[in-house]
Amino acid sequence: MGNEQSAPYEGPTEVLEGRDVRSIVKYMKSKECRKVFVMLGAGVSTAAGIPDFRTPGTGLYSNLERLNLPYPEAVFAINYFAENPLPFYTLARELYPGRFRPTLTHTFVKLLADHALLDTCFTQNIDTLERRAGVPAHRIVEAHGSFADQHCIECKRAFDGAQMKAAIERAEIVRCGECGGLVKPDIVFFGEALPPLFERTVPKLREADLLFVIGTSLTVHPFAALTGLVPAGCPRVLINMERAGDIGGRPDDVVLLGRCDDIVREIAQELGWADELEREWAKTEILVPLEALDREQGAKEKDEERAGVETTVADVPASQSQAAYAEGAPAVSKGQEEEARVEAEVDVLTEKVAQALALSEDAGVEAARTATITPGSQSTTSGPGSEEASEGAAAHSSESDSRPPVGDTRSPEASIAGKEKEKL
Numbered sequence: 001m002g003n004e005q006s007a008p009y010e011g012p013t014e015v016l017e018g019r020d021v022r023s024i025v026k027y028m029k030s031k032e033c034r035k036v037f038v039m040l041g042a043g044v045s046t047a048a049g050i051p052d053f054r055t056p057g058t059g060l061y062s063n064l065e066r067l068n069l070p071y072p073e074a075v076f077a078i079n080y081f082a083e084n085p086l087p088f089y090t091l092a093r094e095l096y097p098g099r100f101r102p103t104l105t106h107t108f109v110k111l112l113a114d115h116a117l118l119d120t121c122f123t124q125n126i127d128t129l130e131r132r133a134g135v136p137a138h139r140i141v142e143a144h145g146s147f148a149d150q151h152c153i154e155c156k157r158a159f160d161g162a163q164m165k166a167a168i169e170r171a172e173i174v175r176c177g178e179c180g181g182l183v184k185p186d187i188v189f190f191g192e193a194l195p196p197l198f199e200r201t202v203p204k205l206r207e208a209d210l211l212f213v214i215g216t217s218l219t220v221h222p223f224a225a226l227t228g229l230v231p232a233g234c235p236r237v238l239i240n241m242e243r244a245g246d247i248g249g250r251p252d253d254v255v256l257l258g259r260c261d262d263i264v265r266e267i268a269q270e271l272g273w274a275d276e277l278e279r280e281w282a283k284t285e286i287l288v289p290l291e292a293l294d295r296e297q298g299a300k301e302k303d304e305e306r307a308g309v310e311t312t313v314a315d316v317p318a319s320q321s322q323a324a325y326a327e328g329a330p331a332v333s334k335g336q337e338e339e340a341r342v343e344a345e346v347d348v349l350t351e352k353v354a355q356a357l358a359l360s361e362d363a364g365v366e367a368a369r370t371a372t373i374t375p376g377s378q379s380t381t382s383g384p385g386s387e388e389a390s391e392g393a394a395a396h397s398s399e400s401d402s403r404p405p406v407g408d409t410r411s412p413e414a415s416i417a418g419k420e421k422e423k424l
Contacts, residue, residue: 007249014251016235021263024237024254025270028117028210037208038109039226040123040130041216043240047103047261050095050127064091078191082153085173085182092168092185097128097147104261105214105239106133107281111273113139114280120204124216124223126187133284141201143223145188150174154181194222205229211236215260218245239263 015032016023027033064075067087074080075087110133112118118139123130126146131137142148150159157178164183167174174183188194205211208230217240218224227236227245237254238247248255256263268277 009249009251015233016252019254021266021270033209035119035207036112036117036210037119038121038212040214043215044105044260045125045127045129048100050100076189078189096168102129102133102284104281105264106130107277108264110134120201141197143198145186145195147185149186150183152176152181152183155179159183208234213247214239
């Protein structure tokens with residue numbers, strides 16, 4: 001569910017006028033499009049200059065060879081980190097936020113929020129570039145964690161971000177002042193559970209009016225499965241260098257192949273946002289410390305909350321919500337059947353994710369270690385950087401956005417039906 005290839009649908013559209021940018025934009029401007037969801041993959045950050053993992057000689061894994069790792073992905077295994085944190089701290093100096101600028105695509109997601117269209121941005125990346133572009137933190141779900149926060153791996157005590165950054169720049173191992181345990185950023189390692197926020201947010205997809213899937217090969221589960229959880233009538237737009245997953249198999253699927261930033265600029269032009277996109281992207285040229293961005297965003301969200309900007313179900317008058325019952329219960333419609341189907345699939349996925357959260361740390365690390373026997377494998381059971389491996393082949397020859405950045409550091413372990421325990 002979510003990564004299977006399907007034959008392109010060749011029949012008529014049902015919601016959109018056509019399968020092109022102008023039709024997408026017309027729909028976005030309509031009253032039917034209120035809740036836009038976004039899924040971002042590693043290809044979105046390529047234009048930011050973030051290096052990949054596996055390129056011989058220049059990839060981050062190659063640069064770690066001198067540290068004599070038992071296998072490259074050990075740098076992201078929680079048990080190995082507990083024994084030898086130096087390799088990860090060495091890598092973290094290359095990846096730490098503040099060195100890379102958000103792309104136009106990240107800024108486009110911010111504009112969706114600014115125009116009150118963005119409901120949720122799910123991202124596979126750990127680079128925090130969504131935050132740096134100005135996407136509201138409460139709209140972001142970092143499915144595989146990020147450098148935004150850090151905690152002790154023993155007592156789970158939070159650690160100051162500025163101190164963590166300074167220590168990493170000095171290549172100093174950070175230990176908790178409370179219990180002496182090792183401290184690391186909240187990136188999901190092999191052997192760790194997926195963020196609870198991911199599990200809690202997945203059910204919202206049943207409310208989607210439009211889904212953008214950008215810069216991902218849809219091979220990493222359970223993230224890839226999200227595309228199958230939006231309603232059948234929800235248009236899905238894939239922006240990528242090549243086809244991915246089952247996008248294109250529904251009547252209102254749109255596949256836009258090319259560089260992410262180029263296609264996003266075209267969409268912004270049609271929306272009348274071209275100048276705004278360039279203006280907002282220009283603001284990211286000067287990088288602001290992540291902790292300062294978090295403080296500013298937190299203050300903004302509190303102001304919005306006090307002003308009552310967010311509209312919730314509780315805001316709808318009870319008389320309005322009960323109006324349907326006053327006229328008698330209608331027969332079950334096709335739409336209601338579809339809603340029930342989506343809800344059932346969401347329940348299945350959330351149950352699977354919950355099972356993943358309960359899996360033991362040792363089992364996850366062993367699965368990750370076993371999966372890396374064949375370096376560079378494109379299998380959905382490979383280790384960190386696996387989506388980079390699968391997308392990188394096309395990107396290497398065309399310099400596309402599809403070549404994932406370092407942010408894509410999880411294992412796409414087995415399918416949801418089997419080894420949903422993916423340790424990212």
